[in-house]
Amino acid sequence: MAAAQSISRDTQDARNETYQALAQTHGLLPIKVTPFYQKKVDEEVTALGHFGGPLARTVYPSDERLQLRAPGEVADWVDDRSNMIAQAKDIFIQKYENRILFTPTSTCAAHCLYCFRQDVLTEQKAGTQKTLDEQLKVLTAHLKAHAEVTEVILSGGDPLTLSYADLERIFVALAEIKSVSDIRIHTRVPIFAPSALKNDEKLALFAKYNVRMVLHSVHPYEICEDVIALLARMHAHGIRVYNHFPILRHVNDHADVLLELMQKLETHHVRTLSIYVPEPIYYSAAYRISYDRMCRIIDAVNQRAPSWLNSFRFCLDSPHGKVRRENLVMRDNDANILVFMREGQRIVYPDLPEKLDAPGDIKTLLWKTA
Numbered sequence: 324m325a326a327a328q329s330i331s332r333d334t335q336d337a338r339n340e341t342y343q344a345l346a347q348t349h350g351l352l353p354i355k356v357t358p359f360y361q362k363k364v365d366e367e368v369t370a371l372g373h374f375g376g377p378l379a380r381t382v383y384p385s386d387e388r389l390q391l392r393a394p395g396e397v398a399d400w401v402d403d404r405s406n407m408i409a410q411a412k413d414i415f416i417q418k419y420e421n422r423i424l425f426t427p428t429s430t431c432a433a434h435c436l437y438c439f440r441q442d443v444l445t446e447q448k449a450g451t452q453k454t455l456d457e458q459l460k461v462l463t464a465h466l467k468a469h470a471e472v473t474e475v476i477l478s479g480g481d482p483l484t485l486s487y488a489d490l491e492r493i494f495v496a497l498a499e500i501k502s503v504s505d506i507r508i509h510t511r512v513p514i515f516a517p518s519a520l521k522n523d524e525k526l527a528l529f530a531k532y533n534v535r536m537v538l539h540s541v542h543p544y545e546i547c548e549d550v551i552a553l554l555a556r557m558h559a560h561g562i563r564v565y566n567h568f569p570i571l572r573h574v575n576d577h578a579d580v581l582l583e584l585m586q587k588l589e590t591h592h593v594r595t596l597s598i599y600v601p602e603p604i605y606y607s608a609a610y611r612i613s614y615d616r617m618c619r620i621i622d623a624v625n626q627r628a629p630s631w632l633n634s635f636r637f638c639l640d641s642p643h644g645k646v647r648r649e650n651l652v653m654r655d656n657d658a659n660i661l662v663f664m665r666e667g668q669r670i671v672y673p674d675l676p677e678k679l680d681a682p683g684d685i686k687t688l689l690w691k692t693a
């Protein structure tokens with residue numbers, strides 16, 4: 324880590340500038356950090372003396388992010404566009420018969436530099452988004468004609484950047500569709516800006532409409548006192564909160580980090596649903612891990628975790644849905660290709676070659692405690 328320790332704020336500023344230019348020309352999400360999260364990054368940078376810590380890497384580019392490329396990277400691995408019907412373009416995605424991903428906003432509180440939706444989000448930000456009324460009209464017409472859809476997941480962007488009034492309009496519209504029994508929100512607002520939920524109005528709204536909340540927390544240091552206080556208030560309102568997240572190189576690629584994150588969340592009534600394989604999208608190599616190393620980390624978690632933490636699934640998302648280790652049917656180690664099957668569909672995953680992988684250092688990953 325000696326080289327990383329000498330990295331100054333000036334060097335990081337230059338790197339940020341290079342990245343911002345790249346973001347403009349290559350459809351990447353620009354750097355955007357909330358003051359709340361920035362404070363944590365500053366504390367980390369001061370403690371470590373460099374920007375290679377897990378929180379800094381979540382929102383700021385590293386040299387690897389700028390330079391490392393892996394074979395088989397594509398713009399949009401899950402191919403969201405192939406799961407949008409023409410009249411619902413940029414409104415909702417339907418990959419499974421019984422649920423729909425509704426994307427009412429392309430705005431996020433901050434930008435996660437590993438974001439696997441960067442391609443579609445960048446395009447949506449550049450275009451003209453339909454008004455919420457127009458989106459709801461298309462969504463509800465579809466839901467009325469498709470009673471097999473029982474769950475609507477609000478994603479984005481981050482739906483918790485919407486106003487109370489907009490969220491209420493969405494919930495009211497969905498409540499009128501009797502076949503929709505479940506509403507879920509995917510968000511990082513509680514992690515990036517918990518003060519956005521500082522009054523109880525929105526929490527009461529989520530409770531009223533029985534909304535499940537899924538955080539995307541990637542590291543235990545994101546779960547600070549302010550976030551814990553918000554989780555306690557959500558719990559007091561009877562809101563069910565879950566977490567799912569990608570395993571990311573030099574952010575959380577160690578069993579100790581994953582266990583600390585899951586344990587901390589469980590203590591505060593948050594159950595971990597899934598740990599995801601990072602998707603092979605353009606400029607993602609800095610965050611990716613070879614499949615075998617991921618499996619070893621997950622095995623270590625499974626061996627050490629108490630049973631109440633062990634119910635999460637480890638999976639890879641794909642244009643045809645999620646696949647797990649048991650769906651792996653073939654591998655070609657020379658070509659670094661893994662083939663998974665789901666419902667008759669072949670998913671060819673370009674693994675990260677071992678030579679491009681480098682495990683995170685636990686003293687950096689858990690710099691407060693290791």
Ligand code: SF4
Nearest residue numbers: 431434435438480511
């Ligand atoms: S909050 Fe979600 S959608 Fe927004 S940048 Fe982060 S991962 Fe992507």
